[in-house]
Amino acid sequence: MTNSVKESFASRGGHAPSPVPAPAPPVRTAGPPGPAALAAKVRTMAPSMTRSMQRVAETVAHDPAGCARLTVTGLAERTGTSEATVVRTSRLLGYPGYRDLRLALAGLAAQQESGAAPSVTADIAVDDPIGEVISKLAQDEQQTLADTAAGLDTAQVEAAVGALAAARRVDVYGAAASALVGQDLAQKLLRIGLVAHAHADPHLAVTNAVQLRAGDVALAITHSGRTVDVIEPLRVAFDHGATTIAITGRPDGEVAQYADHVLTTSTARESELRPAAMSSRTSQLLVVDCLFIGVAQRTYESAAPALSASYEALAHRHSPRVR
Incomplete structure (x- = not known):
């Protein structure tokens, strides 16, 4: 303030x-989040979104390549929401409009195809051996640090x-x-x-x-x-x-x-x-x-x-x- x-x-x-x-409060960034920051932004903000906006955010984060090819109408139909909800979600994630979000989705898809983007790790199960626990925790810690740095x-x-x-x-x-x-x-x-x-x-x-x-x-x-x-x-x-x-x-x-x-x-x-x-x-x-x-x-x-x-x-x- x-x-x-x-x-x-x-x-x-x-x-x-x-x-x-x-x-x-207004988004405190100099410009729209880049591809690396998009997934982090979704993970951070999804819990505080409305259920319909969560569906949009989680869909674009899990399938950036597929969503990058969709129009605003197409994404609204895929997520069972409205075009207005798609636009509001885009803005909440830091993009002026859906067009800017699509560009970031295309960039994120390219990163994932090249192996540059980290994958989401699985939850730790109660019967996981300690070696697997170590591996999953290490991956989650790396993901958390990368998301924070990007955002x-x-x-x-x-x-x-x-x-x-x-x-x-x-x-x-x-x-x-x-x-x-x-x-x-x-x-x-x-x-x-x-x-x-x-x-x-x-x-x-x-x-x-x-x-x-x-x-x-x-x-x-x-x-x-x-x-x-x-x-x-x-x-x-x-x-x-x-x-x-x-x-x-x-x-x-x-x-x-x-x-x-x-x-x-x-x-x-x-x-x-x-x-x-x-x-x-x-x-x-x-x-x-x-x-x-x-x-x-x-x-x-x-x-x-x-x-x-x-x-x-x-x-x-x-x-x-x-x-």
Whole structure:
């Protein structure tokens, strides 16, 4: 959100609108997703679509070659939907119209024929031998990382890096598995000399968010985009003028209402033996590492000595003490 939006919130008593469902924010990409990002976009956004739109999205993802040859009327007939639904699905996936989606489908089909596009792996069964479990998990992790990398908006990442590098203080909010990712980011930033704190306790998160001001950064991690314990401190930080960042698998979720910069993650398919928390953590860690490296690059003159000092301190701690 822009500074003018923040100012309008402040003029109404310093509070953002009550947390009610809001229209999906605009797609935060410089242009339509390329072929590599299309499948990732479908996997990420399908769960939040209407059932008819899901049918369109899943059909184009599973048979890009066949769908690329269909007109908008043909795809509507194949999926049992309407032409309007096909067009709305195209736009939700980031394309101005169905023609642009068809071009991406043709590109995705070409990638699959050449073997460049990864295939969707099968679910893990309760009786799978451990060797097969390892193989399936490795493939799913690779798919998740590739999808996240393809779907990340580099302009948003660069803006987030710039805010973190210049921050007086960084607060990170997360719950459950996302809290572990938040702790990872905070300790990385601490090691290069930034003031960073991870908050898993929602009460402490809010009381700390109240202290944030312009020049500070608040970063929320929530795969669902609707975790109240994460959204509330981000809202408070937003109200107080801090730059806000969200790492989420649902860019149309409520958390985006209070985020200046949204970094979208992907996730492998959830199954009985592999809950969403496992696959979402993989993509979140990739984004965290991208942010950390970006900040370290921008602050290299101070980051390198700080990192060296932390290594030296840890090495000294683990060395035998001389009596």
